[in-house]
Amino acid sequence: MTRRLVIGLVRRMIFGLMSGPAPGLLLLAAVPAFGHDAPSGWSYAVACCDNKDCRPTVPGEIEATRLGYKVRDSGELIPYSDRRIKPSGDGGMHRCSYGGFPAAGTICLYVPAGS
Numbered sequence: 001m002t003r004r005l006v007i008g009l010v011r012r013m014i015f016g017l018m019s020g021p022a023p024g025l026l027l028l029a030a031v032p033a034f035g036h037d038a039p040s041g042w043s044y045a046v047a048c049c050d051n052k053d054c055r056p057t058v059p060g061e062i063e064a065t066r067l068g069y070k071v072r073d074s075g076e077l078i079p080y081s082d083r084r085i086k087p088s089g090d091g092g093m094h095r096c097s098y099g100g101f102p103a104a105g106t107i108c109l110y111v112p113a114g115s
Contacts, residue, residue: 042089044096048108054096061102062093062109069109071095073102078109088112 036051037043044054063070068079074097078084086108088094094110097103 038090038092038094040090040092044094044110045086045108048086048096048110052100053098053107054094054110055100057093057095062095064115069111071106071109074105076106078106082109084108086110 036049036054038054039056048054061072063072065077068077068082069085070077084106088110091112092110093112093115096107096109098105098107
């Protein structure tokens with residue numbers, strides 16, 4: 001099922017063009033989870049993002065240290081071997097945090113190759 005089709009079905013349900021519980025149950029069974037796209041156009045992994053959790057970082061937000069990546073806003077130190085570290089799709093650094101809140105824990109950290 002394409003993303004466009006799913007969005008159309010959701011709009012119909014929201015605006016009441018479909019009636020009864022059966023269409024809603026059918027839609028829930030057929031809707032795949034989607035991450036959202038980074039501003040440059042590549043898609044964050046569904047496991048990392050719930051349509052609001054990921055964004056590009058700003059300079060100074062993430063620091064590469066001897067032991068791993070230090071996240072300024074959450075105070076986390078993410079070891080280089082951590083499975084939350086993913087390759088960036090555009091060469092920039094991106095962070096996915098719970099609810100998209102800067103001080104919240106990191107779900108995924110997308111890093112450029114070689115960093």
